[in-house]
Amino acid sequence: MSADRAAHVTASVVVPTGTTAADAVAQAGLPTHGPKAIVVVRDPGGDLRDLSWAADADTEVEPVAMDSPDGLNVLRHSTAHVMAQAVQDLYPEAKLGIGPPIENGFYYDFDVAAPFTPDDLAKIEKRMREIVKSGQRFSRRVYSSLEEAKAELASEPYKLELVDVKGDGVDTSEVMEVGGGELSVYDNLAADSDKRCWSDLCRGPHLPSTRLIGAFKLMRSAAAYWRGSEANPQLQRVYGTAWPAKDQLKDHLRLLEEAAKRDHRKLGSELDLFSFPEEIGSGLAVFHPKGGILRREMEGYSRLRHEESGYEFVNSPHITKAKLFETSGHLTWFAEGMYPPMDLEGAQYYLKPMNCPFHILIFRSRGRSYRELPLRLFEFGTVYRYEKSGVVHGLTRVRGLTMDDAHIFCSKEQMAGELKSLLRFVLDLLADYGLSDFYLELSTRDDTKAKFVGGFEEWEEATEALRQAAEESGLDLVPDPGGAAFYGPKISVQAKDAIGRTWQMSTIQVDFQLPPRFGLEYQAADGTRQRPIMIHRALFGSIERFVGVMTEHYAGAFPAWLAPVQAVCIPIRDDHVDYMNDFAASLRAERIRVEVDASDDRMQKKIRNAQQQKIPFMIIAGDQDVEAGTVSFRYRDGSQRNGVPLEEARAHVLEVVRSRANEGPSAA
RNA sequence: GCCGCCUUAGCUCAGUCGGUUAGAGCGGUGCUCUCGUAAAGCACAGGUCGUCGGUUCGAUUCCGACAGGCGGCUCCA
Numbered sequence: 118m119s120a121d122r123a124a125h126v127t128a129s130v131v132v133p134t135g136t137t138a139a140d141a142v143a144q145a146g147l148p149t150h151g152p153k154a155i156v157v158v159r160d161p162g163g164d165l166r167d168l169s170w171a172a173d174a175d176t177e178v179e180p181v182a183m184d185s186p187d188g189l190n191v192l193r194h195s196t197a198h199v200m201a202q203a204v205q206d207l208y209p210e211a212k213l214g215i216g217p218p219i220e221n222g223f224y225y226d227f228d229v230a231a232p233f234t235p236d237d238l239a240k241i242e243k244r245m246r247e248i249v250k251s252g253q254r255f256s257r258r259v260y261s262s263l264e265e266a267k268a269e270l271a272s273e274p275y276k277l278e279l280v281d282v283k284g285d286g287v288d289t290s291e292v293m294e295v296g297g298g299e300l301s302v303y304d305n306l307a308a309d310s311d312k313r314c315w316s317d318l319c320r321g322p323h324l325p326s327t328r329l330i331g332a333f334k335l336m337r338s339a340a341a342y343w344r345g346s347e348a349n350p351q352l353q354r355v356y357g358t359a360w361p362a363k364d365q366l367k368d369h370l371r372l373l374e375e376a377a378k379r380d381h382r383k384l385g386s387e388l389d390l391f392s393f394p395e396e397i398g399s400g401l402a403v404f405h406p407k408g409g410i411l412r413r414e415m416e417g418y419s420r421l422r423h424e425e426s427g428y429e430f431v432n433s434p435h436i437t438k439a440k441l442f443e444t445s446g447h448l449t450w451f452a453e454g455m456y457p458p459m460d461l462e463g464a465q466y467y468l469k470p471m472n473c474p475f476h477i478l479i480f481r482s483r484g485r486s487y488r489e490l491p492l493r494l495f496e497f498g499t500v501y502r503y504e505k506s507g508v509v510h511g512l513t514r515v516r517g518l519t520m521d522d523a524h525i526f527c528s529k530e531q532m533a534g535e536l537k538s539l540l541r542f543v544l545d546l547l548a549d550y551g552l553s554d555f556y557l558e559l560s561t562r563d564d565t566k567a568k569f570v571g572g573f574e575e576w577e578e579a580t581e582a583l584r585q586a587a588e589e590s591g592l593d594l595v596p597d598p599g600g601a602a603f604y605g606p607k608i609s610v611q612a613k614d615a616i617g618r619t620w621q622m623s624t625i626q627v628d629f630q631l632p633p634r635f636g637l638e639y640q641a642a643d644g645t646r647q648r649p650i651m652i653h654r655a656l657f658g659s660i661e662r663f664v665g666v667m668t669e670h671y672a673g674a675f676p677a678w679l680a681p682v683q684a685v686c687i688p689i690r691d692d693h694v695d696y697m698n699d700f701a702a703s704l705r706a707e708r709i710r711v712e713v714d715a716s717d718d719r720m721q722k723k724i725r726n727a728q729q730q731k732i733p734f735m736i737i738a739g740d741q742d743v744e745a746g747t748v749s750f751r752y753r754d755g756s757q758r759n760g761v762p763l764e765e766a767r768a769h770v771l772e773v774v775r776s777r778a779n780e781g782p783s784a785a
Numbered sequence: 786g787c788c789g790c791c792u793u794a795g796c797u798c799a800g801u802c803g804g805u806u807a808g809a810g811c812g813g814u815g816c817u818c819u820c821g822u823a824a825a826g827c828a829c830a831g832g833u834c835g836u837c838g839g840u841u842c843g844a845u846u847c848c849g850a851c852a853g854g855c856g857g858c859u860c861c862a
Contacts, residue, residue: 339857340788725823
């Protein structure tokens with residue numbers, strides 16, 4: 118049981134034979150309304166049941182409160198139903214898709230003639246309020262047969278399709294509409310009569326009443342493919358959020374605002390870090406001087422760590438003749454992700470979408486001995502990928518990117534150890550940049566799907582080695598069956614940022630495809646020729662994405678060691694400029710990035726400017742400080758340290774920067 | 786790539802129901818002010834209203850295509 122869930126567990130109650138869960142909850146004196154209301158119960162089999170569920174034998178159940186993770190899902194799922202009812206009230210021709218709860222909210226898909234406008238959403242929201250207020254009851258009903266279900270759902274083509282999918286025995290566990298051993302429908306009944314207002318094919322469970330929906334808001338509408346496939350028609354998806362109480366909705370909206378303030382695209386231009394000039398093309402960034410410093414610092418520290426960990430640095434060109442990518446197989450399986458070729462002197466050249474083939478050629482440039490393994494080749498390699506126009510997004514999804522890419526060539530025997538130390542290395546390095554909350558995803562082969570390269574045993578061995586490395590890290594490991602590339606399984610490191618959003622960072626991938634394609638081999642101790650195992654890995658993913666993630670993680674207030682400008686000296690009057698220049702020069706001599714603001718702004722304005730630029734140290738001096746031979750610090754958090762002797766001030770800045778501390782600085 | 790929305794000064798945004806000189810704040814430049822912890826004052830410069838085409842006597846405004854952006858879907862470092 119997760120800690121999250123444990124915190125919400127209420128002592129179990131017994132539902133006596135022939136009575137309902139609601140009776141038992143009321144009997145136990147548990148809340149039945151308000152944000153902490155018990156909305157469903159968990160039966161001994163672990164399934165969630167409506168409060169109207171009746172026991173056919175004395176049954177011990179666990180009451181589930183609305184503000185628990187399961188309770189929130191129920192709330193949001195029920196709110197999705199309310200929304201669908203509102204939509205069909207207002208747009209009777211709308212056909213229903215699916216409407217599950219998601220993180221922080223829910224969505225529902227509709228087939229409508231025209232997409233929803235913001236005005237439509239406002240109308241839908243208004244209608245939803247009426248429904249919520251009217252206190253409709255959710256009532257479960259089970260279809261006695263497939264035919265009965267189909268007859269009732271005759272006007273809902275998508276629901277019919279779901280019923281049939283279920284009939285096919287396909288796993289539909291992720292579809293809320295159908296599940297378990299029966300087909301059920303939820304009727305919304307008017308509060309004071311048993312009049313049926315609306316129904317939806319659904320496995321439930323649901324809130325007892327719409328009145329329990331404390332707060333909700335429709336967020337946006339967008340198109341989504343039916344059942345997630347590009348080949349299917351697009352439905353209109355409406356996203357909403359729902360909470361047990363109004364304050365929680367407010368908090369959630371505040372969090373979204375906070376996230377918007379951290380948006381690296383916005384901060385990127387505010388802090389003059391990078392831009393995407395239209396003239397260059399979509400998804401192609403230029404880094405301005407300040408963004409350039411960020412990259413240089415990030416790359417520099419990474420280089421240092423790689424050097425210490427036995428990596429060798431290589432370089433490779435950005436374009437190559439087609440043959441290389443024919444050999445590697447990229448042109449057969451990655452062509453749609455590549456820029457089209459250019460014809461030169463009778464040959465076709467391609468921009469490289471990946472670095473691996475180049476590193477392979479370096480491995481193959483001469484005979485290799487087992488004594489050289491593991492051979493770790495590292496490069497900040499810039500690659501170009503033709504991303505579909507709709508997916509390009511800030512720095513996190515671009516068409517030109519620089520990977521901190523390495524390929525490790527090792528023997529089969531070395532693989533497990535190498536993976537283990539590699540994962541440790543990855544996590545340590547990310548932690549040095551201030552990311553510390555991780556989980557891992559293990560992407561494995563899905564045997565029911567596409568073809569795979571390599572034998573079953575190779576896959577097993579590599580997957581096991583990855584799994585062991587992951588497990589030894591002690592981090593949560595989320596399986597991602599079928600997520601592997603066809604040439605090998607992988608671990609990806611997901612990092613949570615300062616406000617809890619997760620980003621895919623590093624990937625560690627075992628490759629069975631390329632070594633044989635390029636005929637790689639080395640000479641073993643016994644004189645035989647062996648094929649090396651190849652591991653691909655990128656820690657930042659791409660420098661561009663990493664800059665974006667760091668920007669959002671720190672909300673632009675970078676740690677002093679990364680900050681493009683580490684200190685600004687602010688003279689209070691013109692005649693303090695020389696004093697500040699001298700002090701700045703003494704810092705600059707220690708490679709501190711320091712500026713003196715000698716503009717004719719008032720010092721309050723200079724502080725405001727430095728604050729907005731999120732500069733770690735503001736160093737101020739006026740008459741008092743000049744006379745005393747001191748300076749005064751103001752930090753980003755507004756805290757101050759006044760009258761610090763010059764030598765001490767200098768040592769303080771150096772200490773904070775050189776420690777690569779990711780917190781502060783602050784006087785606090 | 787698909788669906789919807791958006792594009793006016795370096796930035797954030799007004800505005801034009803199709804009609805002489807398109808506005809504001811910030812930012813920039815100049816001058817005045819010389820000031821102790823988040824915005825001193827004044828003045829000036831800056832826009833062929835994303836691009837191309839169409840409709841019209843006349844288009845920044847209406848229509849279309851394209852480019853770029855935003856939110857999703859699919860995909861992904």
